Structure formats: structure tokens, C-alpha cells
Amino acid sequence: MLTYLANPERFLRFARIARPVFGVLAIISLGYGLWLSLIGSPEDYQQGDSVRLMYIHVPAAWSALMAYTALASASFVSFVWRHPLADIAAKAFAVPGMAFTFLCLVTGSLWGKPIWNTWWQWDGRMTSVLILFFIYLAYLSVGSLVADRKKAARYASILAMVGFINIPIIKFSVEWWNSLHQPATISNIGAPGLPPEMLWPLLTMVLGFTAFFAWASISTIQRTILIEKSARQTVKSGAKITLDTL
Amino acid sequence: MNFDMIKREIILAARSGGDWMMGIIFFALFLAMSVIALGNNSASLSALAPALVWLAFLMSALLSFGHIFSGDYTDGTLAQSLMFRGNVLEIVISKFIAYIITALMPLWLAIPIAALLFNLSTDVIAGLMLAVLIGIPAIAAYGIFASALTMGRGSGVLIVLICTPFLIPVLIFGTNAVEVYTLQGLWSAPYKALFGLSLIGCAVAIPAASAAIKTSFE
Numbered sequence: 001m002l003t004y005l006a007n008p009e010r011f012l013r014f015a016r017i018a019r020p021v022f023g024v025l026a027i028i029s030l031g032y033g034l035w036l037s038l039i040g041s042p043e044d045y046q047q048g049d050s051v052r053l054m055y056i057h058v059p060a061a062w063s064a065l066m067a068y069t070a071l072a073s074a075s076f077v078s079f080v081w082r083h084p085l086a087d088i089a090a091k092a093f094a095v096p097g098m099a100f101t102f103l104c105l106v107t108g109s110l111w112g113k114p115i116w117n118t119w120w121q122w123d124g125r126m127t128s129v130l131i132l133f134f135i136y137l138a139y140l141s142v143g144s145l146v147a148d149r150k151k152a153a154r155y156a157s158i159l160a161m162v163g164f165i166n167i168p169i170i171k172f173s174v175e176w177w178n179s180l181h182q183p184a185t186i187s188n189i190g191a192p193g194l195p196p197e198m199l200w201p202l203l204t205m206v207l208g209f210t211a212f213f214a215w216a217s218i219s220t221i222q223r224t225i226l227i228e229k230s231a232r233q234t235v236k237s238g239a240k241i242t243l244d245t246l
Numbered sequence: 247m248n249f250d251m252i253k254r255e256i257i258l259a260a261r262s263g264g265d266w267m268m269g270i271i272f273f274a275l276f277l278a279m280s281v282i283a284l285g286n287n288s289a290s291l292s293a294l295a296p297a298l299v300w301l302a303f304l305m306s307a308l309l310s311f312g313h314i315f316s317g318d319y320t321d322g323t324l325a326q327s328l329m330f331r332g333n334v335l336e337i338v339i340s341k342f343i344a345y346i347i348t349a350l351m352p353l354w355l356a357i358p359i360a361a362l363l364f365n366l367s368t369d370v371i372a373g374l375m376l377a378v379l380i381g382i383p384a385i386a387a388y389g390i391f392a393s394a395l396t397m398g399r400g401s402g403v404l405i406v407l408i409c410t411p412f413l414i415p416v417l418i419f420g421t422n423a424v425e426v427y428t429l430q431g432l433w434s435a436p437y438k439a440l441f442g443l444s445l446i447g448c449a450v451a452i453p454a455a456s457a458a459i460k461t462s463f464e
Contacts, residue, residue, distance in 0.1 A: 131411045131414060134407060134411050138404070138407045138408045138411070141404055141407065142395060142396075142404070145396065146399065151462070151464065154461045155458060158395065158454050158457050158461070159395060159408065162450055162454050163411070165450050166411065166412050166450070169415055169443070169446065170411060170412075173415035173418045173439070174414070174415075176422075176439075177418040177422070
């Protein structure tokens with residue numbers, strides 16, 4: 001599958017079909033999921049309507065991690081096989097991933113205000129998501145540091161892989177630190193203990209986020225390929241014009 | 247590892263007209279500013295002192311990361327030694343050891359003086375120095391990595407942004423190690439974790455730094 005898509009031409013053919021499919025899937029599942037989570041699902045007996053933020057917060061957190069995994073895998077492929085499409089893909093995964101991380105932090109903070117009565121708690125999970133946000137930020141800054149696109153992608157892929165190795169370590173150490181400095185907080189909305197009328201909107205939203213991520217990254221990759229192709233063609237036709245006028 | 251390169255770095259540092267001391271001066275200034283900001287209450291200060299010393303140490307190290315490769319890169323030394331030796335990893339490891347000797351070790355030796363200012367017991371000073379010593383390889387490795395990745399390009403803030411996520415575990419276990427030293431000694435969990443972080447840091451960041459240097463000469 002991946003080796004099939006590694007060819008830019010074949011990828012463009014795939015994207016012409018896959019992009020609208022994922023786009024429509026994202027609209028349908030996000031729309032249906034939003035309706036379910038805002039209207040069609042019950043209130044929490046303790047948290048009231050605030051629980052509805054969970055349907056955005058949890059999929060955002062999961063998608064942020066999924067996007068980073070995709071980013072690190074693409075970086076690995078780009079680093080080892082120097083495949084240009086993997087460079088483009090890695091960069092295309094980074095921006096939605098960072099947006100998911102940001103969304104996760106914002107919704108978590110909005111949820112924390114009525115429930116914990118504070119915008120921010122230095123809870124283990126929140127701290128590690130914040131650090132993930134910084135890693136995304138560092139990745140994007142390194143990727144735009146050098147004008148040469150290939151070199152920039154290579155620098156960025158090295159950083160992405162080092163970050164990927166470090167994420168579990170950071171997560172572990174932050175949780176260690178948290179258990180030392182703070183009493184346990186009420187942050188575990190246990191997913192297995194969720195009743196079906198709450199689990200169903202959550203899963204629909206997860207599907208929607210995943211489809212949106214696929215749509216966004218496929219569009220970016222497609223656009224980047226087309227831009228590079230047209231740049232090459234402009235050079236070619238430009239050369240032809242000068243030859244003709246000579 | 248190459249002794250000539252390490253020797254060269256040490257000679258350069260010795261002839262730099264006291265450039266290597268800037269880290270210690272920053273370290274002292276940071277601590278002085280912290281004390282002024284926190285108020286001169288010796289009881290609360292000595293409780294905060296280990297964390298402050300760790301912060302001052304990391305900040306001072308973060309400031310010096312930018313200079314690890316940028317000088318050698320701009321004046322062509324790095325390209326020359328790469329052509330001459332051909333082995334990037336050897337150069338990076340030599341740089342790593344030289345950086346520890348010329349920048350982090352002087353800073354490490356300044357810790358007891360800083361700790362005296364806060365009126366810390368010898369136990370706390372010993373715990374602090376051991377924790378920093380065990381964490382130094384990780385700090386230097388990620389510093390070399392960030393320096394190789396940016397090569398003097400971009401602002402200094404970018405180096406801080408690259409390093410900070412990787413240095414947060416060192417900070418967490420480092421400050422925790424000082425807390426448990428008086429009760430549990432050197433063989434407690436935080437020291438082992440710090441040692442592990444240093445090993446992982448060397449294993450991951452040093453090859454990554456040499457890959458970054460290879461990229462910049464492609």
C-alpha cells in the first residue's frame with residue numbers, strides 16, 4: 001500500500017478519489033457526532049453539560065498522538081530512504097497534529113474551569129500534552145529554518161525521530177513528578193466505564209477527527225506535489241519560450 | 247573520540263580571554279536575581295535552593311549551546327576536520343567531551359559556592375552535585391544535538407525550544423534526587439533514572455547530532 005503510494009503520480013490518482021471520500025466522511029461523521037454529542041446524548045449526572053467538551057477533547061488528544069506517530073513514521077521513511085513524498089507527508093501531518101494538540105489543551109482548559117475551578121492544573125497528562133505541543137512547534141520551526149527544502153526536511157525528520165523516542169520518557173517522568181508533588185486529580189474519565197449513549201458519540205467524533213486528519217493531510221500533500229510539478233513545468237516552458245524567441 | 251580535538255578545544259577555551267567563565271557569571275547572576283525576586287527569607291530560600299541551582303545550571307547551559315558548533319561551522323574548521331577525518335561521529339563525541347570539560351565542569355564546580363550562599367547542609371550539597379554530575383551527559387548530549395540541528399541559524403530561542411522538552415525529565419529527576427538524597431542516598435530511584443536518562447541521551451542525541459552535521463554538508 002505504502003510502496004504503491006510512494007510514486008507521486010500514483011498518489012495523485014489515489015488522492016483524486018480518496019480526498020473527497022475522506023472529506024465527505026469527515027463532514028458526515030463530524031456533523032452527526034456533533035449533533036449526538038451536543039443534543040443527542042445525556043448530561044452527566046455530576047458534570048452536567050460540561051461533559052460535552054469531552055467529545056471534542058478526547059478525540060483531539062488521540063488524533064494529536066496519532067498525528068505524531070504518523071509524522072515520526074514518515075520522518076523515518078524520509079530519513080532512511082530519502083523519499084521526497086515522505087518529506088512532504090511528514091510536514092503535512094505536522095500542522096493538523098499541532099492544531100489537534102492546541103484544541104486538546106484549549107478544550108481541557110475550558111472544561112477545567114467549571115469542574116476543577118481552575119484553567120490549568122499541572123496534572124501529568126496536561127503537562128505532557130503541553131510538552132507535545134512544544135515538540136510540534138520545534139519541529140515546524142526547524143522545518144522552516146533552511147531555505148533548501150530537502151535539507152530542512154532532513155533536519156526536521158531527525159528532530160521528529162528524537163522526539164518520538166523521548167515522548168514515552170517525558171510522559172513517564174511527568175507522571176512520576178506529578179504523583180510526588182500533587183494528590184491524585186480526578187482526571188480519569190475511564191473510557192471503558194463509559195455508558196453506550198456516551199461512547200457512541202465519542203467514537204463517531206473519533207472517526208470524524210481521523211477522517212478530517214486524512215482529508216487535511218492528503219490535500220496538503222496533493223497541493224505540494226502539484227505546486228512542485230507546475231514549478232518544474234514553468235521552468236520547462238520558460239526555457240522553450242526563450243529558445244523560440246532566439 | 248580524538249584527543250587532539252579535545253586538546254584543541256581546551257586550548258581555545260583557555261585562550262578565549264575568559265569566555266568559558268561567562269557561564270559561571272550567568273549562573274551567579276541568575277541566582278542573585280532569584281534571591282532578590284523571592285525575598286531574603288533564609289528558611290524558605292534554603293528549601294527552594296536545590297531547584298534554583300538546577301534551574302540556574304540548565305539556563306546557563308541552554309545559553310551556551312548555541313556556540314558549540316556555530317564558531318567551527320562559520321570559520322570552516324568543521325568542514326576541514328570533516329574532510330580530514332571523515333568520521334562525523336568521532337568529531338561529535340570529541341566535541342561532546344570537550345564541551346563537558348570546558349563549559350559544564352566549571353559550572354559544576356561552581357555549585358558548592360552557590361550552595362554556600364543559601365546555607366545548605368553538606369548532605370544537600372553532595373546530593374545536588376551528584377545529581378547534576380549524573381545528569382551532565384544528558385544535558386550535553388541534547389545541547390550538542392540542538393546546536394548541530396541549528397548550526398548558528400535562527401534565534402537562540404529555537405535552541406531552547408528544541409532542548410527543553412528533552413531536558414524536562416532531567417529536571418524532574420534531578421530535583422527529586424536532591425530531595426531523597428538525605429534519606430535514601432545515591433542508590434535511590436531518581437539517581438538511577440537520571441543515569442538512565444544520560445545513557446539514553448547519549449545513545450539517541452549524539453548519533454542524531456552527527457546525522458544533522460552530515461546533512462549540513464550535503
